[in-house]
Amino acid sequence: xxxxxxxxxxxxxxxxxxxxxxxxxxxxxxxxxxxxxxxxxxxxxxxxxxxxxxxxxxxxxxxxxxxxxxxxxxxxxxxxxxxxxxxxxxxxxxxxxxxxxxxxxxxxxxxxxxxxxxxxxxxxxxxxxxxxxxxxxxxxxxxxxxxxxxxxxxxxxxxxxxxxxxxxxxxxxxxxxxxxxxxxxxxxxxxxxxxxxxxxxxxxxxxxxxxxxxxxxxxxxxxxxxxxxxxxxxxxxxxxxxxxxxxxxxxxxxxxxxxxxxxx
Numbered sequence: 001x002x003x004x005x006x007x008x009x010x011x012x013x014x015x016x017x018x019x020x021x022x023x024x025x026x027x028x029x030x031x032x033x034x035x036x037x038x039x040x041x042x043x044x045x046x047x048x049x050x051x052x053x054x055x056x057x058x059x060x061x062x063x064x065x066x067x068x069x070x071x072x073x074x075x076x077x078x079x080x081x082x083x084x085x086x087x088x089x090x091x092x093x094x095x096x097x098x099x100x101x102x103x104x105x106x107x108x109x110x111x112x113x114x115x116x117x118x119x120x121x122x123x124x125x126x127x128x129x130x131x132x133x134x135x136x137x138x139x140x141x142x143x144x145x146x147x148x149x150x151x152x153x154x155x156x157x158x159x160x161x162x163x164x165x166x167x168x169x170x171x172x173x174x175x176x177x178x179x180x181x182x183x184x185x186x187x188x189x190x191x192x193x194x195x196x197x198x199x200x201x202x203x204x205x206x207x208x209x210x211x212x213x214x215x216x217x218x219x220x221x222x223x224x225x226x227x228x229x230x231x232x233x234x235x236x237x238x239x240x241x242x243x244x245x246x247x248x249x250x251x252x253x254x255x256x257x258x259x260x261x262x263x264x
Contacts, residue, residue: 181247
């Protein structure tokens, strides 16, 4: 972007495109390490969740494993999977909404300062950055609340369903929600990190002259792919790393509320 906007010669753009493509690949690799770190942390926190539940149970009662063959726990696990997809869709929508706000701001500034296109007037960069920051904070409220409230609601609702007859159902359901949600989140994060980078690099590859080069049908298709790929690799994938860790932390905090027969 800097090379293009500063009026650098074409060969400079070719060099920066190659560097950018290499960066997308290495970035995908490092995000793979980040997902692995999140998975390891989630595994350890899941064991901590079991320990937190067992510490409050009376003697002779212990939660050792989560049996997804139980219908209620299967449903809770499915809800964990749905959370990952819903969270990802909200993150994608947030990018679209923020981009729309930027387009409106750019059009407003062009109307107020027509000289921007002739480079005789300077755009208000600070205002545009402010629009992006406000949109990012506003759009992340709902996904953040979803990540915190969803596991809590699942655990408390199933605890009410179990009642005194099945006092561990709430803790088991939230464990299933956490377990399956974590597995799905890891797979989804890996997919988004790598697919987004691949779509970005595909556009750069076509722009080198392959498959008809710029303004060809192949180029138009890869532009669409890049438009989706950027939020994939830069927003949704990395945010799932946070979701995975946040789910484990929330369940660990809520665990004591799900054992009505707990000893004090």
